[in-house]
Amino acid sequence: MAKSKRATTAQQNPGAQKDPDQWVTGxxxxxxxxxxxxxxxxxxxxxxxxESLTKAEASxxxxxxxxxxxxxxxx
Numbered sequence: 034m035a036k037s038k039r040a041t042t043a044q045q046n047p048g049a050q051k052d053p054d055q056w057v058t059g060x061x062x063x064x065x066x067x068x069x070x071x072x073x074x075x076x077x078x079x080x081x082x083x084e085s086l087t088k089a090e091a092s093x094x095x096x097x098x099x100x101x102x103x104x105x106x107x108x
């Protein structure tokens with residue numbers, strides 16, 4: 034669902050973030066800020082974080098946990 038949501042957003046706003054699967058550096062280790070935010074979201078959602086996620090995987094997990102916790106939504 035997040036992928037189609039991104040595709041729709043990108044079509045409506047050409048400056049919107051690319052799908053993580055299309056990131057040139059998506060296979061690199063997740064960034065420090067991603068890791069920190071993932072831990073915050075995972076704690077709220079009662080889940081654990083896989084420390085070996087790539088940037089792209091971390092982005093997708095953040096989207097998933099934001100949906101689950103209600104964080105990061107436009108109000």
